[in-house]
Amino acid sequence: MQLDQVMNERRSIRGFTKEPVTRKLLEDIISLANRAPSSMNTQPWHLHVLTGEPLEQVREGNTKHMLEGVPPSREIEDYAAYEGEHRKRQIEIAVQLFEAMGIERHDAERRQDWVMRGFRQFDAPVSIVVCFDRSLLDNTIAHFDTGAMTYGLVLAAWSKGLGAVINGQGIMQSPVVREVANIPEDQVILTCVALGWPDEEFVANSVVSRRRATENTTNFLGFGD
Ligand SMILES: Cc1cc2nc3c(=O)[nH]c(=O)nc-3n(C[C@H](O)[C@H](O)[C@H](O)COP(=O)(O)O)c2cc1C
Numbered sequence: 001m002q003l004d005q006v007m008n009e010r011r012s013i014r015g016f017t018k019e020p021v022t023r024k025l026l027e028d029i030i031s032l033a034n035r036a037p038s039s040m041n042t043q044p045w046h047l048h049v050l051t052g053e054p055l056e057q058v059r060e061g062n063t064k065h066m067l068e069g070v071p072p073s074r075e076i077e078d079y080a081a082y083e084g085e086h087r088k089r090q091i092e093i094a095v096q097l098f099e100a101m102g103i104e105r106h107d108a109e110r111r112q113d114w115v116m117r118g119f120r121q122f123d124a125p126v127s128i129v130v131c132f133d134r135s136l137l138d139n140t141i142a143h144f145d146t147g148a149m150t151y152g153l154v155l156a157a158w159s160k161g162l163g164a165v166i167n168g169q170g171i172m173q174s175p176v177v178r179e180v181a182n183i184p185e186d187q188v189i190l191t192c193v194a195l196g197w198p199d200e201e202f203v204a205n206s207v208v209s210r211r212r213a214t215e216n217t218t219n220f221l222g223f224g225d
Pocket of ligand 1: 010011012013014093118165166167168170207208209
């Protein structure tokens, strides 16, 4: 696939087939993502790739904690609720997803189901927990670097026919993930990526999220036109 096709067609995938993903394929994707640029080539990221029993343990722990009302516990400073334009875009994508799934605005049960699905990482066969060096916790460049690598990861996955969704929901109960994956104390959990073979029947997978036009994000200077 050409890069522009991969970048244009990639979208978040939230429904997967049961087909496993081989370790070899994951290694190939990760080695591509590892080519990401980073500040002074510091490469602050670490990945923990879970499948099978360990991933089931994370799903069960997350679900149990959420149902018991344990407050979310993240390892990076969490954003406050989005406001203004950001809030509008957040609502827009939620509406697109719920419409595709046929979930009505007042259907509390199905909305809750959808949220719980997120905490189970959309039942994906693989979860990649993305961490970075704790010594760089206050250095926001490390977040930038690790984000760049993560985008590379989902693009590389897409180019090989795999689908993925970067998601905060899967690490919302980070102590569970830390314990199951045995994440060393000198690493901080940033996010995770649920990954697998896209289920073509799962309608939310065809949702194409909207973007601002380039003219609304970009200021060109000195071009004379
Ligand atoms: C840091 C980050 C966290 C995200 N967390 C979630 C999540 O918890 N649940 C979810 O369904 N999608 C999550 N997403 C996916 C976004 O909703 C998605 O990227 C956005 O709506 C644009 O859609 P697209 O990826 O299909 O282009 C997250 C994406 C990023 C980059």
